[in-house]
Amino acid sequence: MSTVPVAPPPPPRTAAPVNYLSVSHSVRSWLLTADHKRIAILFLVSISFFFVLGGFAATLVRLELVTPRGDLLSDDGYNKAFTAHGIVMIFFFLIPSIPATLGNFLLPIMIGARDLAFPKVNLLSWYIFMIGGVIALSAMFLGGVDTGWTFYTPYSSTYSNQWVSLTVIGLFLAGFSSILTGLNFIVTVHTMRAPGMTWHRLPLFVWAAYATSLIQVLATPVVAITLLLVAVERTLRIGFFDPALGGDPVLFQHLFWFYSHPAVYIMILPGMGVINELVTCFSRKRIFGYEAIAAAHVALAVLGFFVWGHHMFVSGQSIYAGMVFSILTFAVAIPSAIKVFNWTATMFRGSISYDTPMLYTFGFIGLFTIGGLTGLPLASLGADVHFSDTYFVVAHFHYIMVGGMVLAYLGGLHFWWPKMTGRLYPEGWAKFAALVVFVGFNLTFFPQFLLGYLGMPRRYHAYPEEFQVLHVLSSAGASILAVGFIIPVVYFLWSLRSGPPAPANPWGAKGLEWEATASPPVTENFADTPVVTEPAYNYASEREPEIV
Amino acid sequence: MSDADTLSHSLPAASAVEEEPSHPAYRHQFDDMAQQFEASHLGMWVFLITEIMFFGGLFGGYTIYRSLYHEAFADTSQYMNIVLGAFNTSVLIASSLTMALAVHAAQTGLQKPLVRFLLATMALGSVFLVIKYFEYSEKFHHHHFPGPNFHYEGPWARQAEILFSFYFVMTGMHALHMVVGIGLLSYLVWKASKRVFDATYYTPVEMIGLYWHFVDIVWIFLFPLLYLIGPHHMGGHS
Amino acid sequence: MKWFPTVASEWALQWEYHNLYLHFWIAFFTVVIFLGVFWFAVKYRRRSEDEQPRPILGSNIAEIVWTLVPLLIAMSMFAWGAALYFEYASPPENAIEVYITGKQWMWYAQHPEGQREINELHVPVGRPIKLTMTSEDVIHSFFVPVFRLKRDVIPGRYTTIWFTATKAGRYHLFCAEYCGAQHSRMGGWVYVMEPAAYEEWLSGGAAGSMAAQGEKLFAQFGCASCHLSGQQGRCPNLTNVFGNRVELSGGATVVADATYIRESILNPAAKVVAGFQNIMPSFQGQVSEQNLLQLIAFIRSLSSAGSLGVPAGEAGGIGQRPPATPARVDRRTQGRPRQP
Amino acid sequence: MKHHVVPRKHYYLVFLALLCLTGTTVAANFVDVGGLNLLIALCIAFTKASLVVLIFMNVRFSSPLTKLFVAAGLFWLFTLILLTFSDYVSRGWIPTPQPWQESPNRNVDNPALH
Incomplete structure (x- = not known):
């Protein structure tokens, strides 16, 4: 990195008395807003609602699994519960979580723009998301879906007699919401950066959001049409995937995973973006290896497209195709490894504080490391034969999705909460909650690795008794985890009313959102368009940087 | 090189920055009209890429089944009406031409030709849909619509049904895009008749033009892939 | 409570070695990262509010090392896993063939000699067994944890799986691909028998080959x-x-x-x-x-x-x-x- | 505005070329050249599509960024089709996937086969 600061950062603007929250209070002004910050809040409220719903379904699943006999729910009820958990958490929480909330709020501010390129499209994205959500939920309340979130044919297309088509239409719409958000981000990053905000000065959160958007735009349409074909097959009895009608059920898996594997990166990449911001701020250090991390974000997005077949090693896929997918999957592990090493190295000789967001960062690095590494046995053709479709898989992706993504989301939410609301949260409670989440999470999901190794298949309503001890541990952990999620809800709500007012930059952080605008920001983000003169994360800017 | 000329040509656009933000179409989040146009242009292309992938899933499935059931598909495609298909291809190509000419008229600020070319495009698009309707009804009449009533004489009934499934879903999706396109064009006609577009601002014409050409391209692939599988024999089944 | 599942086939033993290798590296890197984070967090904790640590931009050598070394290790994992998988996909020629049909929510087995079983499978120790499998309805997956083996059972196609059991006993058979309401009940037992006992079982009560x-x-x-x-x-x-x-x-x-x-x-x-x-x-x-x-x-x-x-x-x-x-x-x- | 105005003549020429290519692809279909038919049809379709993209859609005179996005879209489409296709093409190569499979015995004179 050759860019050396040439001028001190622009002086903070004086806080305008009217900010994006206080500019108007009517419900109408919220529902018709085109302000990216307000839309971010709309998304935040919506996905929190979906998170609660998905969490409720998870609670049912974990309660059921306390006993091996399957006596709390009927088998059908259990299947609907885990399907609801998967669909709601993936399509209505994880995929929109960071991009549509933190991304929507921060991306324009971070690059020095007044708004996203297409504010009305952004609002449309929220409405489509909500309509999709309402349709999917109504399917669940009308009777539910029992296909699992993967909708494997021919079960989903022929045999299931539940509300598959309605759910699929809901997901189809939610997919378009995701596409519109991604489209907006790509165009905004390309065309609306402030003067001096070169690609080499972009905060890495923006790089991550950009990489995520590429996946959203390129992969989501494929799952949209695939799910549509399932609905058409169900409705008209047309054969696309049903072997009784001449179709090939494995083709569905190809098309489905063409989206749903990259979708994993839609979920985790923005989390990685958040960690970049947190680890620098609370180590008070420039990020270690900016270019390497930026490249790793994009590499993950691109390579992530070529590995979908690793979900199909035992599904009758050709072993030669399996080998190609396996070697590419091992290759995709490398960009993730690079990032973890760089984050750790960023802490080296830093000045590390233990504020709540940093606690979540520690948690993220550790749990993402475990989650990522346990992906290796699933990438290995041989080892996957035993592990696929067992609790090992369940544990692995929850380490990525909850241990990684949700922790990053919570860390980011705490970090930017003062910016978004203009209020501080109670630090002591927040630290306690972070600890509870970490403990509860590990107690929930670590036993599931062992269960998978012992051969417990996933999506089992009743199970052999020898697995009970580990299931009880897991359910106990889940209850602790639930407490860990409830505490922040309580103190965040308290903070909205009674939290102490936040200064513009409570953390002493770098970045336009902290240095060039108030907390909360004004409607068009900046009084004047900021001019960027220094690289990202220019902490300790008066000291000469070194290259190890 | 003419490319380089064009690009360097575009730079003086900055001189217009001072006055343009007062243009009625200007949106507050942009610095100037040039940036606004660039964003719309890129946004449209990104949208078209999602459309490519949307149809891509169908083309992917089609490719697999065509390779699995090659002979059956070749046999079934005898039932596709190649004359109507070829005629419709020409109609769509003509509509692309009129669309390109409409954009040209907008770029050069010619108001009346703009409206006329837009209307011509709409008319050609409607002709396409009408012919498509006749093709569909012929297929319904012969029980070639997949589903419980499907009937196919010949050894490959089940495989034929798959081809007809792809035929109906792919051309149906395409026709849906045409209908949306005609709706967008009527919006353009309404705006153009109010003389909203001129040489400095014609973004919607250009964007909808891109969309229309994209729909044309989809058909350019659908025609050979659905109608021209395997060598046709004069006076085939239909 | 057992912490290590029984190893009851030749492939399962191979699988265990491979898995041990994978988990050695998992443990190694987990420890490295955990220790690194913990050590740095303690050693470089903020001691005063106005600390301004000297910026470090990065290190090309470090980037190259921690790209190439994990890549090499990953490739070794791939090579071993792929070799193992090739064996999994290549049944030996002298295998005993048994035919499996999956159906919501049962497993049917047919032996060439004519024995038929539901939710049970009897096999001898020490002889390669090849299962030829198909499904009557949806996708199922034939999974025997003690053999570390699994393969999807797909309607309209035949898939195969093979193993040589090494330890007599009664073991779980699961369906591992979600297949509907009673997915979790679609299982049974694999009986691995000593050859003599197997011959005896085979000769009893068959209705023709x-x-x-x-x-x-x-x-x-x-x-x-x-x-x-x-x-x-x-x-x-x-x-x-x-x-x-x-x-x-x-x-x-x-x-x-x-x-x-x-x-x-x-x-x-x-x-x-x-x-x-x-x-x-x-x-x-x-x-x-x-x-x-x-x-x-x-x-x-x-x-x-x-x-x-x-x-x-x-x-x-x-x-x-x-x-x-x-x-x-x-x-x-x-x-x-x-x-x- | 930064925009290259293409002379109208170009549009008419492209239109004629597209019509000719449509005629060619139909004509080519009546000549049986085995597997080449598909190749010819696809080549013509790609030529037509390229003409539309480059001239009608003005990509020839668009920014490198637009060109990059167009290329990316095509690249991902091919990835989807090729990698999926690779599975189907290579499925039969598995050493012994078929049950009861035996080598064709060419020495046996089988009346049913002749």
Whole structure:
């Protein structure tokens, strides 16, 4: 990195008395807003609602699994519960979580723009998301879906007699919401950066959001049409995937995973973006290896497209195709490894504080490391034969999705909460909650690795008794985890009313959102368009940087 | 090189920055009209890429089944009406031409030709849909619509049904895009008749033009892939 | 509570070694990262509010090292895993064949000698067993944890899996692919028996070999009247067809394997033998997957006698050895044999 | 505005070329050249599509960024089709996937096969 600061950062603007929250209070002004910050809040409220719903379904699943006999729910009820958990958490929480909330709020501010390129499209994205959500939920309340979130044919297309088509239409719409958000981000990053905000000065959160958007735009349409074909097959009895009608059920898996594997990166990449911001701020250090991390974000997005077949090693896929997918999957592990090493190295000789967001960062690095590494046995053709479709898989992706993504989301939410609301949260409670989440999470999901190794298949309503001890541990952990999620809800709500007012930059952080605008920001983000003169994360800017 | 000329040509656009933000179409989040146009242009292309992938899933499935059931598909495609298909291809190509000419008229600020070319495009698009309707009804009449009533004489009934499934879903999706396109064009006609577009601002014409050409391209692939599988024999089944 | 699942097949042992290797590296890198984070967090904790640590931009050497070293390790994992998988996908020639049919929510097993089981599978210790599997309805997955083996069971296709059990006992059999309401009840037991006990079990209560059952069906469905009449009139004679090349009308050839026979029963018009008109009705919906397997076993028994030097009495039974170099048949390219 | 105005003549020429290519692809379909038919049809379709993209859609005179996005879209489409297709093409190569599979015995004179 050759860019050396040439001028001190622009002086903070004086806080305008009217900010994006206080500019108007009517419900109408919220529902018709085109302000990216307000839309971010709309998304935040919506996905929190979906998170609660998905969490409720998870609670049912974990309660059921306390006993091996399957006596709390009927088998059908259990299947609907885990399907609801998967669909709601993936399509209505994880995929929109960071991009549509933190991304929507921060991306324009971070690059020095007044708004996203297409504010009305952004609002449309929220409405489509909500309509999709309402349709999917109504399917669940009308009777539910029992296909699992993967909708494997021919079960989903022929045999299931539940509300598959309605759910699929809901997901189809939610997919378009995701596409519109991604489209907006790509165009905004390309065309609306402030003067001096070169690609080499972009905060890495923006790089991550950009990489995520590429996946959203390129992969989501494929799952949209695939799910549509399932609905058409169900409705008209047309054969696309049903072997009784001449179709090939494995083709569905190809098309489905063409989206749903990259979708994993839609979920985790923005989390990685958040960690970049947190680890620098609370180590008070420039990020270690900016270019390497930026490249790793994009590499993950691109390579992530070529590995979908690793979900199909035992599904009758050709072993030669399996080998190609396996070697590419091992290759995709490398960009993730690079990032973890760089984050750790960023802490080296830093000045590390233990504020709540940093606690979540520690948690993220550790749990993402475990989650990522346990992906290796699933990438290995041989080892996957035993592990696929067992609790090992369940544990692995929850380490990525909850241990990684949700922790990053919570860390980011705490970090930017003062910016978004203009209020501080109670630090002591927040630290306690972070600890509870970490403990509860590990107690929930670590036993599931062992269960998978012992051969417990996933999506089992009743199970052999020898697995009970580990299931009880897991359910106990889940209850602790639930407490860990409830505490922040309580103190965040308290903070909205009674939290102490936040200064513009409570953390002493770098970045336009902290240095060039108030907390909360004004409607068009900046009084004047900021001019960027220094690289990202220019902490300790008066000291000469070194290259190890 | 003419490319380089064009690009360097575009730079003086900055001189217009001072006055343009007062243009009625200007949106507050942009610095100037040039940036606004660039964003719309890129946004449209990104949208078209999602459309490519949307149809891509169908083309992917089609490719697999065509390779699995090659002979059956070749046999079934005898039932596709190649004359109507070829005629419709020409109609769509003509509509692309009129669309390109409409954009040209907008770029050069010619108001009346703009409206006329837009209307011509709409008319050609409607002709396409009408012919498509006749093709569909012929297929319904012969029980070639997949589903419980499907009937196919010949050894490959089940495989034929798959081809007809792809035929109906792919051309149906395409026709849906045409209908949306005609709706967008009527919006353009309404705006153009109010003389909203001129040489400095014609973004919607250009964007909808891109969309229309994209729909044309989809058909350019659908025609050979659905109608021209395997060598046709004069006076085939239909 | 057991912490380590039983190792009950040769492949399971191989799998354990491979898994140990993978988990060694998992543990290694986890410890490295955890120690690194912990150590830095303690050592470089903020001691005063105005600390301004000197910026470090990065290190190309470090980036190269922590790109290449994990890449090499990952490639070693890939190579081992792929080698293991190749073994998993290549059944030995002298394997005992058992036929599995999955159905919501049951497993049916048929032994060539005629024994049939539901949700149970009896196999001997020390002999390679090859399972040929298909499904009546949705996708299932045949999973025996103690063998570390799993393979999806797909409607409309045959998939195979094989193992050599090493330890007698009774082990769980699971369905690992979600298949509907009673997915979790779709399981049973695999009984691994000492050879003597297995022979005893095998000889008890069989209703004729699979091929014999197939022969009955062959008569029952009226196939025999046309296909075995000896004259080459309306239908191809099925003697010595199985395993041989068949010329189709249209010029292509196909090797008459189980998939081809199955297709010809369900969709007779799809691949018609050269010189014949298709006059056979489709048996789609009239014949179950299990019956199909029996019919195929019968047609196979018509073929191997004599041509491969196998005693006629053993046709379709145990010990029928496929030739040393089985042909690699690519169904999609219509039967051109491929050499590996 | 930064925009290259293409002379109208170009549009008419492209239109004529597209019509000719449509005629060619239909005509080519009546000539049986085996597997080449598909190749010819696809080549013509790609030529037509390229003409539309480059001239009608003005990509020839668009920014490198637009060109990059167009290329990316095509690249991902091919990835989807090729990698999926690779599975189907190579499925039959598995060493011994078929049950009861035996090598064709060429020495046996089988009346049913001749």
